[in-house]
Amino acid sequence: MTVAACEVSPFCCSSFYSSQPAKFKLPAKSSILTVEFGDNIVKASSRADPKTRTTLRSDENCTHGSYGRRGLLFLATTLPFLFPIREYGGDIDVEAKELGSPGYLFMKEEIRKVLSKGKAAGVLRLAFHDAGTFEKGDNSGGMNGSIVYELDRPENKGLKKSLKILEKAKNVVDARESVSWADMIALGGAEAVSICGGPNIQIQLGRLDSMTSDPEGRLPEESFDASGLKQCFKRKGFTTQELVALSGAHTLGSKGFGNPTVFDNSYFKILLEKPWLSSAGMSSMIGLPSDRALVEDDECSRWITKYANDQDIFFEDFKDAYVKLVNSGATWKTV
Numbered sequence: 001m002t003v004a005a006c007e008v009s010p011f012c013c014s015s016f017y018s019s020q021p022a023k024f025k026l027p028a029k030s031s032i033l034t035v036e037f038g039d040n041i042v043k044a045s046s047r048a049d050p051k052t053r054t055t056l057r058s059d060e061n062c063t064h065g066s067y068g069r070r071g072l073l074f075l076a077t078t079l080p081f082l083f084p085i086r087e088y089g090g091d092i093d094v095e096a097k098e099l100g101s102p103g104y105l106f107m108k109e110e111i112r113k114v115l116s117k118g119k120a121a122g123v124l125r126l127a128f129h130d131a132g133t134f135e136k137g138d139n140s141g142g143m144n145g146s147i148v149y150e151l152d153r154p155e156n157k158g159l160k161k162s163l164k165i166l167e168k169a170k171n172v173v174d175a176r177e178s179v180s181w182a183d184m185i186a187l188g189g190a191e192a193v194s195i196c197g198g199p200n201i202q203i204q205l206g207r208l209d210s211m212t213s214d215p216e217g218r219l220p221e222e223s224f225d226a227s228g229l230k231q232c233f234k235r236k237g238f239t240t241q242e243l244v245a246l247s248g249a250h251t252l253g254s255k256g257f258g259n260p261t262v263f264d265n266s267y268f269k270i271l272l273e274k275p276w277l278s279s280a281g282m283s284s285m286i287g288l289p290s291d292r293a294l295v296e297d298d299e300c301s302r303w304i305t306k307y308a309n310d311q312d313i314f315f316e317d318f319k320d321a322y323v324k325l326v327n328s329g330a331t332w333k334t335v
C-alpha cells in the first residue's frame with residue numbers, strides 16, 4: 001500500500017482536515033492524491049479538470065468523481081491515521097528531487113527568471129511567514145504552503161505580491177511536473193538569499209501543501225523583547241544561535257542594515273553600533289524594536305559579535321538554520 005503522491009493545494013475545494021474554504025485562489029494544476037489498496041487505486045484531486053476531479057468533501061463548487069462519496073469519506077477519515085508522514089528535522093525518507101537533478105534545476109531556473117534583487121526581500125520574508133507558524137509542541141503549522149490562505153492577516157501585509165511573483169514560476173513548473181507551494185516558497189527564499197550575494201542554499205524538495213490555514217499568533221512580533229523572541233523561537237525548535245542567525249535576514253529590505261539588496265553581515269555590524277541611540281538624521285530609524293532588543297541581550301550579543309566579525313560563519317549558520325526552518329513541520333511525499 002503506498003501513497004504515490006499527495007500535492008494538496010488550496011484551490012477549488014475545501015479542506016481535507018477542516019471545512020474552512022480557501023480564500024486565496026490561484027489556478028490549480030498540481031493537486032492529486034493517489035492511494036493504492038491492493039489492486040484498487042483511489043485518486044483524489046482538486047484539479048480543475050472535471051474528468052479527474054474527485055474531492056474529499058461535498059462542496060457546491062466541486063463535483064465528485066466516480067469513486068463515490070462513501071469511499072471518499074473512508075479515505076478522508078482513515079488516511080491521516082494510516083500515513084503519519086509529518087516529519088520534523090532529521091533524516092527524511094521521501095521521494096525528493098535530487099539536488100542536481102533536471103527537475104530541481106528547472107525550478108531554480110524558473111524562479112530566477114521572475115526574481116530580481118529588488119523582490120528578493122519579500123520572497124525571503126514569505127518563506128519565514130509560511131514556515132514560522134510551526135510549533136514543536138503539537139507539531140502543527142510550518143512549511144506547508146498555508147500562507148496562501150493567510151495573506152489577509154496583518155502580519156502578512158505586503159506578501160501577496162511576493163506570492164504572485166512565485167506564482168509565475170510555479171505555473172511554468174506545474175505545466176511540466178506539479179510542485180507544491182511549500183517547495184516553491186522554500187526554494188524561492190533560498191534563491192532570494194543567493195541572488196543577493198548570500199550563501200547558496202540547497203534544500204530538499206517533496207513537501208506537501210496544507211489545504212487550510214495555520215493557527216494565528218505564532219509569528220514573532222516586532223514589539224517582543226529578547227526573552228520573548230527566544231521563547232517564540234524555542235517553541236519552534238530553534239536555539240538562540242539560530243534565532244540570531246535567521247534574524248540576519250533583515251540585512252535585506254529597508255530597515256537600514258546596509259544595502260537593501262545585498263545579503264551580507266551588515267545587520268550584525270550595524271546592530272553593534274546601535275545607531276538608533278544617535279540623534280543624527282535617519283539613524284534613529286534603523287532597525288525594528290525586536291532587532292534592537294537582540295543586541296541588548298548578552299547571549300544574543302555574543303552571536304551578533306561572532307557574525308559581525310566573520311561573515312563566513314554567519315553564512316554557514318544561516319544556511320543550516322534556513323534549511324531547518326523550511327523543513328519545520330513539513331509533510332513529505334513518500335514513495
Ligand code: HEM
Pocket residue numbers: 120121122124125128158220221222223229246247249250252253254288290
Ligand atoms: C526575529 C523575529 C522577527 C520579527 C519580529 C520580524 C518582523 C519583521 C517586520 C515587522 C518586518 C518589516 C515589514 C515591513 O517592512 O512592513 C520584517 C521584514 C523582513 N523580515 Fe522579519 N522578522 C523576524 C524574523 C525574520 C526571519 C527569521 C526572516 C527570514 C529568515 C525574516 C525576513 C524578513 C525580511 C527579508 C524582511 C524585509 C522584507 C522587505 O523589505 O520586503 N524576518 N520582519
